[in-house]
Each structure stands twice: as C-alpha cells, then as structure tokens.
Amino acid sequence: MNLQTRSQHACFGGRMGFYAHAAQATGTEMRFAVYEPPQASARKLPALYYLAGLTCNEETFVIKAGAQRLAADMGLVLVACDTSPRGLNLPGDADAWDFGVGAGFYLDATAQPWAGHYRMSRYLNEELPALVEANFPVRSDRRGIFGHSMGGHGALVNALRNPQRWHSVSAFAPIANPVAVPWGEKAFSNYLGSDRQQWEAWDASLLMRARPYPGLMLVDQGLSDQFIDNQLHPQALQAAADASGQKLELRLHEGYDHSYWFIQSFIADHLRHHAAILGS
Numbered sequence: 001m002n003l004q005t006r007s008q009h010a011c012f013g014g015r016m017g018f019y020a021h022a023a024q025a026t027g028t029e030m031r032f033a034v035y036e037p038p039q040a041s042a043r044k045l046p047a048l049y050y051l052a053g054l055t056c057n058e059e060t061f062v063i064k065a066g067a068q069r070l071a072a073d074m075g076l077v078l079v080a081c082d083t084s085p086r087g088l089n090l091p092g093d094a095d096a097w098d099f100g101v102g103a104g105f106y107l108d109a110t111a112q113p114w115a116g117h118y119r120m121s122r123y124l125n126e127e128l129p130a131l132v133e134a135n136f137p138v139r140s141d142r143r144g145i146f147g148h149s150m151g152g153h154g155a156l157v158n159a160l161r162n163p164q165r166w167h168s169v170s171a172f173a174p175i176a177n178p179v180a181v182p183w184g185e186k187a188f189s190n191y192l193g194s195d196r197q198q199w200e201a202w203d204a205s206l207l208m209r210a211r212p213y214p215g216l217m218l219v220d221q222g223l224s225d226q227f228i229d230n231q232l233h234p235q236a237l238q239a240a241a242d243a244s245g246q247k248l249e250l251r252l253h254e255g256y257d258h259s260y261w262f263i264q265s266f267i268a269d270h271l272r273h274h275a276a277i278l279g280s
C-alpha cells in the first residue's frame with residue numbers, strides 16, 4: 001500500500017501527521033491526518049475516526065477542535081479524513097459549497113457521474129482503516145467514529161450500517177434526517193438518483209428505526225445553531241430512538257451554535273465516551 005508522509009509535528013508528547021495516498025475507492029489521491037499520542041510508542045491503541053462537515057478537509061478538526069491534549073491523556077489515536085474526493089473536475093462538482101467537492105456525504109454514489117469516484121463510505125469503512133492499521137500502531141478490533149454536521153450524520157449512518165466495524169459512535173450537530181432537508185435532498189438526488197426509496201439506506205433516522213445500533217450513541221446539539229430548524233432536525237433522531245429502543249443520549253445546549261467553538265466545548269465528553277467503550 002502506498003503512503004506518502006506530507007508532514008509530521010511533535011504534539012503533546014506524541015505526533016501529529018499529515019498523509020496522502022492513492023485511493024482505490026475514489027480513484028484519486030486522498031489526504032488524511034493522524035494524531036498518535038505518546039502511548040503509541042509502546043503499544044497498539046484504539047483509533048477514533050473523525051468526519052468533518054461541508055466545506056471542511058482533513059485539517060479542519062485537528063486544527064480547530066482542541067482534541068490532541070485529551071487524546072494524549074486518554075491514549076486514543078485520532079484519524080481525520082477528507083470530506084470528498086478532489087481534483088476530478090466533474091461537471092458541477094465545484095458550483096456550490098454544499099455539494100460535490102467538500103461535500104461527499106460519506107456515502108457510495110450510484111448515479112453518474114459520481115458513481116465511479118464518490119465512494120466515501122467504501123473508503124471510510126474499508127480502505128482507510130486497512131491503510132491506517134497497516135502503517136500506524138492501532139488496534140484493528142477497536143475503532144470509534146464521530147463527526148460534525150454532514151460528518152456527524154456520516155458517523156451515525158456508517159455505524160448503523162456497519163456496527164461490526166465501529167465499536168463506538170457519537171456526533172456533533174448531525175444532519176439527523178437528510179431525506180427530509182435541503183442539504184440531504186440535493187446530495188442524495190445527485191449521488192443516488194431520483195428514486196427516494198434508495199435514499200433510505202443512507203438516512204440515520206430511518207436506519208435507526210429499522211435496526212438500532214448496538215450501543216449508546218452520544219449526540220450534542222446547540223440550540224442557537226443556525227442550521228437546526230432547516231437542515232439538522234435532531235427531533236427526528238430522538239423520535240427514531242424512541243420508536244426503536246436505540247440507546248441515545250441527545251444533549252441540547254442553550255446558546256451554542258454550529259461552529260467549532262461548540263465542538264471545542266464538548267470534545268472532552270466525546271473522547272471520554274469513546275475511550276470508555278474502546279479502552280485505551
């Protein structure tokens with residue numbers, strides 16, 4: 001497997017690194033970031049994968065969330081991937097900030113021209129963990145996943161679809177019910193085609209109703225989030241959990257918006273949630 005090191009930096013006694021590789025799932029170069037805490041020099045550790053939101057890339061979380069100091073304390077490896085393939089120049093892939101480049105939605109597209117490249121779910125579930133587990137001191141039997149907004153939904157939906165791969169899951173301000181909101185309708189109609197029934201396999205609230213995730217889901221949501229009413233719909237997730245018996249801790253926070261200031265404020269709780277399940 002090819003792996004290019006772009007840069008590495010000492011950080012809280014461990015190492016913050018930025019990498020690239022030729023990805024089969026997308027047919028493009030994909031970039032990702034890995035934080036190895038100090039304990040990684042002595043033993044293999046659980047890895048916690050982070051999925052960022054619309055317009056972000058593999059750098060956003062590791063620069064803005066303030067997670068490395070906590071990961072160093074808890075002995076968690078952090079992996080942050082990009083939000084879409086890049087450099088393809090497919091028609092319409094750069095016309096809007098909420099679709100195409102930077103907006104892959106962590107699904108596997110089935111409609112053209114996206115189907116051959118926008119396979120972020122395959123990338124995330126199979127190719128990236130295989131690469132990380134072959135090249136970094138991480139356990140292959142203990143993986144967690146979390147994310148924000150589009151990435152919060154990506155974490156929930158990929159954990160619901162692949163509970164055997166993801167042993168812990170949480171989300172910040174996820175797009176809870178994408179089939180029912182403009183961001184999701186735009187992405188799914190393009191990536192998956194016009195048959196709305198096909199969309200259901202990629203909607204966290206609908207999946208949760210049919211088959212809950214076998215563990216506690218932690219979700220934080222700010223009540224001053226500018227996207228809460230028209231794009232996020234946390235109430236759909238709560239309703240799905242109530243209907244299916246999903247163990248869900250949905251925490252609503254007065255005054256917090258959609259930004260990384262919100263994420264910074266609750267990142268410690270998320271890392272503790274994952275560390276408690278994954279061990280470290």
Ligand SMILES: N[C@@H](CCC(=O)N[C@@H](CSC=O)C(=O)NCC(=O)O)C(=O)O
Pocket residue numbers: 052053054055056060064097148149150151258259260
């Ligand atoms: N460019 C847009 C704002 C885009 C935005 O808010 N992106 C969020 C994720 S939204 C859902 O997936 C984000 O995480 N941005 C990065 C950040 O650093 O905040 C606009 O101009 O309104």
